[in-house]
Amino acid sequence: MSHIQVDGLSAEIDGTPILDGIDFNIPRGQFVGLVGPNGSGKSTLLRAIYRVFKPWAGRVVIDDEDVWRLAAKEAALKTAVVAQERMGEFDFSVAELVLMGRTPHKGLFDSDNAEDHAIVDRCLERVHMTEMRERSFLSLSGGEKQRVLLARALAQQARFLVLDEPTNHLDIRHQLDLLRQVRGLGVTALAALHDLNLAARYCDRIVMISQGSIVADGTPDEVLTNERIARVYGVGARRIPDPDGVPQIAFYPLDEALTSEVVA
Structure with missing residues (x-):
């Protein structure tokens, strides 16, 4: 398992600041939820961590190594990603696509072997x-x-798992099942999540960001207060x-009469 440290991470797009001095760490084996409203910088932060978007300041350190100083293959052996991605026009069978997770473990001319297929x-x-493997x-x-x-991502057998909105498109049963699986993997994991109730149920810790800065970092009980949710998300919470x-939290529009009941 890996330990992750994010130090002073700052990023901008076309001159517009997106992240401003992000600092947090993830101890080995901990499952951390990254939450915040749309446009808060969650996806940019994740992309900076898994080397798709280079920050202009700060470091991402995994097991005492700066990920932006590693070769791509070395980084892939440390970090596996479940991103919101599309495969474009290239079609693969399910088994072929999962087999791509074995690529970081291969030399340039190595072929897939029995161990790869078993994984x-x-x-x-x-x-x-399993029943979809040839689809x-x-x-x-x-x-x-x-x-x-x-x-x-699991086939990659990395020690750090990053997930960007992994429950998108999943029905309720599979949302619960996927997050329960992630929690049970025994790896260090960071997941951007929209659903605060799912984050509260499955994450050891929650990092909440707003407008590119961390506004809270702690246990679900510490972070998910009614007052903070109202301030960050602009909705009533109880x-x-x-x-x-x-x-567990119930939500309602702030312009309803229940607004006066919002308390920390």
Whole structure:
């Protein structure tokens, strides 16, 4: 398992600041949720962490190594990504796409072997997609594609897993199943999530960002207060009882009469 440190990360696009001095760390084995409203900088932050968007200041350190100083293959051995991506016009079978997760473990002329195929089979089984292994990836539903992309990341066998809105397109059952799987992997993980209730249930810690800066970092109980949600998201929020003791939140428009009931 890996330890991740983000130090002073700042980024801009076309001269517009997107991230401003982001600092946080993820201890080994912890599952951290990254939350914030649309446009807060979540995806830019993740892309800076997994080397798609280079920040103009700051560092991302995994196991004492700056990821932007690593070769691409070295970085891929450390970090696997489930991104909001499209495969374009290139079509692959489900099994072929998951097999791509083995690429960082290969030399230039190495062919796929029995161990690679066994790993693919195990990863497809973990995401309940074994029966789809010969299907065209482009023929799948959005939720099925997301599960296959998770299987590809698992096949990579990296120690740090980054997920950008992994529950998009999934029905409720598969949202719960996917996050439960991530939590049970035993790897260090960072996931950008829209659903605050899912983040509260499955994440060890939540980092909340707004307008490119961290506004809270702590346990779900510490971060998800009614007052903070109202301030950051612009909606009313009320914590409701949950038999498991997990923070669960009901939301309502701030312009309703219930606004006066918003408390920290």
